[in-house]
Amino acid sequence: MANSPSAKKRAKQALKRNSHNASQRSMVRTYIKNVVKAVAAKDLEKAQAAYVLAVPVIDRMADKGIIHKNKAARHKSRLNAHVKALSIAA
Numbered sequence: 001m002a003n004s005p006s007a008k009k010r011a012k013q014a015l016k017r018n019s020h021n022a023s024q025r026s027m028v029r030t031y032i033k034n035v036v037k038a039v040a041a042k043d044l045e046k047a048q049a050a051y052v053l054a055v056p057v058i059d060r061m062a063d064k065g066i067i068h069k070n071k072a073a074r075h076k077s078r079l080n081a082h083v084k085a086l087s088i089a090a
Helices: 005-040 044-064 069-089
Strands: none
Touching: 005 044, 005 069, 044 069
């Protein structure tokens, strides 16, 4: 347990930051899930709209360090591939 005042403060800050970051990660997952659901439903318009909304959110979280930049690129690439496959099939 933290004993010095500065250690106590850092512990409090870490808890607050952890909570905020968890919320941000959850938001990214929700945007990704929206694209996946639209693709699963074979709804091209919804999938494209969800993808357009998801990309800036994913990029923002990568810039802030919430998720790794390579993970962000991987998500965007895979989501885009799913949406493109859906448009080709339609």
